[in-house]
Amino acid sequence: MDLQKRYEELKRQNFPDSDRIKFIADLGASGEIEYHYKLICKDRDEGTNLNLSSSFYKHDKEGLEFLFEVLDNEKEECMKVFAAYLIAETLSKLRHRDFYALFCSRLIPIMTSLIESKDALLRQKIIIALGWIGSLDxxxxxxxxxxxxxxxxxxxxxxxxxxxxxxxxxxxxxxxxxxxxxxxxxxxxxxxxxxxxxxxxxxxxxxxxxxxxxxxxxxxxxxxxxxxxxxxxxxxxx
Structure with missing residues (x-):
């Protein structure tokens, strides 16, 4: 069964824990980066708290490149913060990879500009994310x-x-x-x-x-x- 059908089936069953956890692991192991991101956005919008982002790091460098592209093309502040937060969450699990420092140096200037947001909830997300990937600077x-x-x-x-x-x-x-x-x-x-x-x-x-x-x-x-x-x-x- 493909991921889309499995998701619909899980939704119909109200996302039982063991099946949901297996599905999240399989999402991360798949090449379906865009579909994974769409589901994370859907989860956020519907407030279902399925923790779908927890396996996004398995997409490794490709997943990060995809998220930076999303960030570069996004105009809406709340979606920029959402993407930046997801990049930081993903990077925090890829600290051992040789591209870690390079991606952090790309993300941190974006985050420090977003911390000026007038929306307190958005500032909170950026502040939390800086704790994961921030440096002495x-x-x-x-x-x-x-x-x-x-x-x-x-x-x-x-x-x-x-x-x-x-x-x-x-x-x-x-x-x-x-x-x-x-x-x-x-x-x-x-x-x-x-x-x-x-x-x-x-x-x-x-x-x-x-x-x-x-x-x-x-x-x-x-x-x-x-x-x-x-x-x-x-x-x-x-």
């Missing part, structure tokens, strides 16, 4: 968003992305050195308790501390967040 962009963005989620995800960079090839000691005063300022100034909790959690991972639990952040436990804020401030201002 992008630290200043993320610290600026963490300190100055008007959207609390953008500020929170900027902190998370700075922490993510330490898992994705950016020198941890340099990252700590460059971000320590910024985390101190951002955590002290943050008025949104959830964003503050996320910042503290990101900083504690980056600096190897234990100031707050994930559950306290998720529950927006004001008392625990404020206590952690004081502990974080003492360390970060040293």
């Amino acid at each position: 992008e630290i200043d962009i993320l610290t600026k968003q963490m300190l100055e963005d008007k959207d609390s989620f953008c500020r929170a995800w900027s902190a998370s992305s700075l922490m993510q960079m330490s898992f994705h090839g950016v020198d941890k000691e340099l990252l700590q050195e460059k971000t320590k005063p910024c985390f101190a300022s951002a955590i002290a100034a943050e008025t949104d308790l959830y964003a503050c909790g996320i910042m503290i959690e990101a900083a504690q991972v980056l600096f190897g501390k234990k100031w707050i639990s994930s559950s306290a952040v998720e529950d927006v436990d004001a008392e625990k967040i404020e206590k952690a804020r004081k502990s974080a401030a003492r360390f970060l201002n040293k």
